[in-house]
Structures are given as structure tokens and as C-alpha cells.
Amino acid sequence: MSKKDQPYTSKLRGVAALLGEPEPAAAAVVVPIARIYLPQEQPRRYFDLEKLQQLVISVKELGILEPLLVRPREQGDYELVAGERRYRAAQTAGLTSVPVVVRQLTDAEALQLSLVENLQREDLNxxxxxxxxxxxxxxxxxxxxxxxxxxxxxxxxxxxxxxxxxxxxxxxxxxxxxxxxxxxxxxxxxxxxxxxxxLNLPEEVINALRQGRIEYTKAIALARIKDSSARQALLEEAIQENLSLTQIKQRIIAARPLQEKPQSLKILFKEASSRLQKAKFWSNPKKQRQLEKLLKQMEDLLAEE
Known part of the structure; x- marks a missing residue:
């Protein structure tokens, strides 16, 4: 059996455990794409245009290799449950009909299946x-x-x-x-x-992260800049120049006001001591050895006085 002939199951492993029902194994049927409508509540918000165009080219050459999952609506129409990228690619490619698996689903089940399919995508940010x-x-x-x-x-x-x-x-x-x-x-x-x-990141940072314009670690670093205009400016620089995380951190440090004084060693030591008391590595032999080395160095410093 070729992938094109397989029932709609490969993208939905784990759904049975989530919904308490067996996975769909119905045979695919072909329906007019004009009869399929997107749901009002759509989990997926952003699509990478370049990757979507690559899928369009594939659809033009090979067709839809894996059926869409839909549920029946009134007057012979269908609502898309899973497979929105394939649906959009088929529309762009000019297909008039697509293979689908039809399943009776409640609103809650349809939403959950759609969410699970999206969560199992590799390109989800x-x-x-x-x-x-x-x-x-x-x-x-x-x-x-x-x-x-x-x-x-x-x-x-x-x-x-x-x-x-x-x-x-x-x-x-x-x-x-x-x-x-x-x-x-x-x-x-x-x-x-x-x-x-x-979800608490500044709006411009979270939007860039959602659109795949910047990586997670870089977004976290940029979010620490309190001045919104400075944050926006460095965000654009990071995207346009493809700055590394190290470069972003260096520019953040360089942009700090000259009058901003670093915390005293006493304050830093007090904060570190407090964090050490709450740390969870006391049962980790490797980290214990590292801590013993640091304590020995501190004792040596005290002995020099």
C-alpha cells in the first residue's frame, strides 16, 4: 500500500489516548475543495510562506498524498478538522478536488484533533x-x-x-x-x-518569535531590555543581520547607560548564597565536587588575609 492509499492515521498518533476513542481508519473519499470550509476557531495562526510554497510545488507534482480530515456539515458541505497546510496548498495549486476522511465529531473533539495535529508538526514555533x-x-x-x-x-x-x-x-x-x-x-x-x-514577552518580540523571524533563546535575551524603543531597534538588527545570541548579549551590555553601576560584590555574594540554599543539586555528586572546589578557593582567599 502506497502512502497515498493509506488511511488518515500517521499524523494523529496519541489521539486515542487524548480523546478516549480509537484512531480514525476510514477509507478516503474525494470531494470538491469548494465544499470544504475552515472552522471559525482555528488553532494555527501563522504559516511560513516559503515552506507553504514548497508544499504547493509538491502538490502540483504529486497531488495530496495524505487525506485531509473533515467532518460533515449542512447541505453536503464539510468543515476542515486537520490538514490546513495541505488545504491551502491545494487551493493555491488550483486543485478542484481533494481526498478526505470524513468523521462525525463534536465541536470539542474537532478542536482537540486539530490542536493535536498542529502540535505534532515539526515546524511549529x-x-x-x-x-x-x-x-x-x-x-x-x-x-x-x-x-x-x-x-x-x-x-x-x-x-x-x-x-x-x-x-x-x-x-x-x-x-x-x-x-x-x-x-x-x-x-x-x-x-x-x-x-x-x-506568553509574557513584549508584543514585538513574541510576534517575531511566532513568525519564525527569531529563535527562542534570542527572544528571551531581547525581552530583558526594558526600554521599548531600544528593544525594537535591536530586535530589527538581530533579524536583519542574523546576529548570534552572543552578539545580541554584547550589544545589550554595550548599550547600558554609563552611570549604571554594577552591583557590589557583597550584594552578589548574598544573592548567590540565598540561591545556593534553594538549589536542587545537593544530591548531584558532580555538582557537589564543583561546589567543594569553589569553597576551597574561598577558604584560600580568606587564609591570605
Whole structure:
């Protein structure tokens, strides 16, 4: 069986675990593309025009190799559930009909399937991935995105012992863990610590990151610039000149006002000591040896007085 003849399954591994249903295995049928409409609520917001054009060329040469997933609507029409890039490429390529798999789905199921398909794309940028995971979680828990975000922060605080545990062992907590396990992208703890902060980036930085114009690590560095005009200027420079992360950091340091004095060594030492007390590497033999070396160096300095 060629890829063109295979049922619509390869992009939706893990969906059964997420929706509690078997994966679709229906045979594909061909329908007029004019009868397929995009849903009002679309998870994917940005498409790389260059990659989309490459897909258009492929579609012109080979056709649609993997069917779109749709659900039936009124008067013989269909609503697209998964495969928007292929749908757009087919339209641009001038195809009049496309292969589809038709499945009866509720609004919630259609949204979740669409989100899962997007999350399994390799070209999804970190912002879209973060927003998609939050949407999926909110849909599964029947909450708003804001409520889902608050729940994750609550779970993080419970793990740290800052608040009494009442979510981690609850059905909601188990459902959150099951969702992240099914996606296989990252743990919920990693998502809270490294991804949720992305949504608080300055608007111009998060837009550049969403559009794939700048990398994640560079966006984080640029976001630390408090002056909005200086941040915007360096953002444009970073994009136009393809600055490395090191170059961006060097320019940030060079642009600091001359009157801005560095913190005293006493303050830095106090802050480092406080962070050491809270660090999680005390059980790590390698890091313990490194810390022992540093303490020995400090003792030697004190002995010289």
C-alpha cells in the first residue's frame, strides 16, 4: 500500500489516548475543495510562506498524498478538522478536488484533533506550541485558557511546597499529567517553567518569535531590555543581520547607560548564597565536587588575609 492509499492515521498518533476513542481508519473519499470550509476557531495562526510554497510545488507534482480530515456539515458541505497546510496548498495549486476522511465529531473533539495535529508538526514555533498546548488542556478540562494557566501555576506551587496540595492528586491533576504524557513533547513541569513565560514577552518580540523571524533563546535575551524603543531597534538588527545570541548579549551590555553601576560584590555574594540554599543539586555528586572546589578557593582567599 502506497502512502497515498493509506488511511488518515500517521499524523494523529496519541489521539486515542487524548480523546478516549480509537484512531480514525476510514477509507478516503474525494470531494470538491469548494465544499470544504475552515472552522471559525482555528488553532494555527501563522504559516511560513516559503515552506507553504514548497508544499504547493509538491502538490502540483504529486497531488495530496495524505487525506485531509473533515467532518460533515449542512447541505453536503464539510468543515476542515486537520490538514490546513495541505488545504491551502491545494487551493493555491488550483486543485478542484481533494481526498478526505470524513468523521462525525463534536465541536470539542474537532478542536482537540486539530490542536493535536498542529502540535505534532515539526515546524511549529515555541509560541504556537505553547498556545496550542494551553488550548488543548483548556478544552479537555472545560476551562478557559486563563483558568488552565492558573491551574498549572497552582500545581507548580504545590510541588514547591508553597501551598497546600489539593490539585496534584485530584482528577484534574491526573488529567493534566495524562495529556502531557500522551503528547510526549515535554513534562507539565517543564512546560510551566520554560514555556508559559514566553506568553509574557513584549508584543514585538513574541510576534517575531511566532513568525519564525527569531529563535527562542534570542527572544528571551531581547525581552530583558526594558526600554521599548531600544528593544525594537535591536530586535530589527538581530533579524536583519542574523546576529548570534552572543552578539545580541554584547550589544545589550554595550548599550547600558554609563552611570549604571554594577552591583557590589557583597550584594552578589548574598544573592548567590540565598540561591545556593534553594538549589536542587545537593544530591548531584558532580555538582557537589564543583561546589567543594569553589569553597576551597574561598577558604584560600580568606587564609591570605
Amino acid at each position: 515555541p509560541v504556537e506550541e505553547t498556545e496550542g498546548i494551553l488550548q488543548l488542556m483548556a478544552s479537555q478540562l472545560n476551562k478557559s485558557v486563563e483558568e488552565a494557566t492558573a491551574l498549572l501555576y497552582r500545581m507548580q506551587n504545590e510541588v514547591k511546597g508553597k501551598v497546600t496540595q489539593n490539585v496534584l492528586g485530584s482528577p484534574e491533576g491526573e488529567q493534566v499529567r495524562a495529556m502531557f504524557d500522551s503528547l510526549g513533547l515535554m513534562s507539565w513541569e517543564s512546560f510551566v517553567s520554560s514555556r508559559l513565560p514566553l
